[in-house]
Amino acid sequence: MELGLVGLGKMGGNMRERIRRAGHTVVGYDRDPGLTDVPSLAELVGRLKGPRVVWVMVPAGAATQSTVDELSELLSPGDVLVDGGNSRWTEDEKHAGELAEKGIGFVDCGVSGGVWGLANGYALMYGGDAEHVARVQPVFDALKPEGEFGAVHAGKVGAGHFAKMVHNGIEYAMMQAFAEGWELLEAADAVTDVREVFRSWQEGTVIRSWLLDLAVNALDDDEHLEALRGFASDSGEGRWTVEAAIDNAVPLPAITASLFARFASRQEDSPQMKMIAALRNQFGGHAVQSTK
Numbered sequence: 001m002e003l004g005l006v007g008l009g010k011m012g013g014n015m016r017e018r019i020r021r022a023g024h025t026v027v028g029y030d031r032d033p034g035l036t037d038v039p040s041l042a043e044l045v046g047r048l049k050g051p052r053v054v055w056v057m058v059p060a061g062a063a064t065q066s067t068v069d070e071l072s073e074l075l076s077p078g079d080v081l082v083d084g085g086n087s088r089w090t091e092d093e094k095h096a097g098e099l100a101e102k103g104i105g106f107v108d109c110g111v112s113g114g115v116w117g118l119a120n121g122y123a124l125m126y127g128g129d130a131e132h133v134a135r136v137q138p139v140f141d142a143l144k145p146e147g148e149f150g151a152v153h154a155g156k157v158g159a160g161h162f163a164k165m166v167h168n169g170i171e172y173a174m175m176q177a178f179a180e181g182w183e184l185l186e187a188a189d190a191v192t193d194v195r196e197v198f199r200s201w202q203e204g205t206v207i208r209s210w211l212l213d214l215a216v217n218a219l220d221d222d223e224h225l226e227a228l229r230g231f232a233s234d235s236g237e238g239r240w241t242v243e244a245a246i247d248n249a250v251p252l253p254a255i256t257a258s259l260f261a262r263f264a265s266r267q268e269d270s271p272q273m274k275m276i277a278a279l280r281n282q283f284g285g286h287a288v289q290s291t292k
Contacts, residue, residue, distance in 0.1 A: 001025070001053070001138045002024070002025045002138070003024060003037075003053055004044045004052060004054035005026050005029070005047050006029045006054065006056045006057060006071075007058040008032070009058060010114075011114070011115075011117065012057035014117055015057065015117065015122065015143060017118055018117065020140060024139065024142060027044050027048060029043075029044045040057075041067075045071070045075060048249065050076055051068070052076070052079040052080070052081050053079070053135055054081050055078075055084050056082065056085060060085050060091075060167075061085045061087075064083060066085050069097075072099055081095075081106055081138055082109055083106070086235070086237060086279065088240055089160075089162040089165060090125070092106070092108040092127065092161055096128075105135070106128060106137075107134035107157075108124070108126065108128065108159075109136075109140075109161075110124070110161050111124060111143075111164070112122070112126040118147060121143065124152070125151075125154045125159075125163035126151075126152070126160040127154050127155050127156055127158055127159030127162075128156070128160075131217075136140065152187075154227050164227045166241055166244075168237035168241070168250070168283065169237060169238055169241030171256075172259060174209070175211060176258035178190065178215050180193065182215070185197055194224075195216070198212065198215055198219060202216060208233050219250070232265045233262070239260070241255055242259055
């Protein structure tokens with residue numbers, strides 16, 4: 001089949017290649033002239049035979065909205081637009097409604113796989129009407145990992161991005177647990193080879209996982225992570241997961257704590273810790289460190 005793919009960055013560029021390797025035709029557009037196949041969205045749409053499928057792989061928020069707006073004026077009734085970025089699920093119903101007024105179908109798709117997706121495949125979680133999903137199915141089949149699992153029609157419009165958001169919230173908590181365990185091992189005088197402890201967990205343990213494998217890779221590159229600053233950003237899904245938990249009255253203590261740990265990582269000198277130090281000094285006479 002033919003596919004228009006908008007956004008050819010780290011994820012999109014590899015997705016284009018994987019889809020092409022599966023025998024499909026991909027016309028890609030990116031603002032970077034060194035990456036793009038065509039000079040404009042209008043030409044991308046013009047190069048595709050109708051009914052068209054166009055997959056958008058750009059940053060969530062304003063970039064996605066402007067791309068959807070422009071494509072809505074270029075696509076025709078019967079075409080399908082897929083948002084494969086990390087958009088908030090609440091945006092999906094709005095986009096689906098706006099496009100439906102023009103007879104254009106909409107599918108939201110959460111994509112996981114990062115820079116390893118070209119070789120290993122991408123986990124896909126998609127939402128939308130069955131007829132629209134069916135139109136995109138050959139592309140889903142090309143992108144997913146080999147085997148029975150790795151892709152799911154999660155439900156109606158918004159379900160794909162909601163599922164991917166929860167996936168990323170779980171990822172936050174898992175990474176935080178590995179990070180805390182690593183720091184504790186590094187702090188213990190009795191443990192003399194933390195990296196090999198992590199490596200030993202890769203076989204036969206209940207915590208063996210791809211994240212553990214990646215942690216070992218990182219420690220092989222820099223055994224004590226001395227070249228890295230302890231700063232971790234967040235791309236939004238963790239916040240949205242916590243907000244959704246509040247809306248649904250679902251307790252998420254581990255995921256919530258992992259999100260706040262990332263916020264703490266951005267403070268050079270934690271104001272909260274200043275108050276804790278002051279209180280410990282007040283009630284227990286514990287020593288404090290002066291900034292002077």
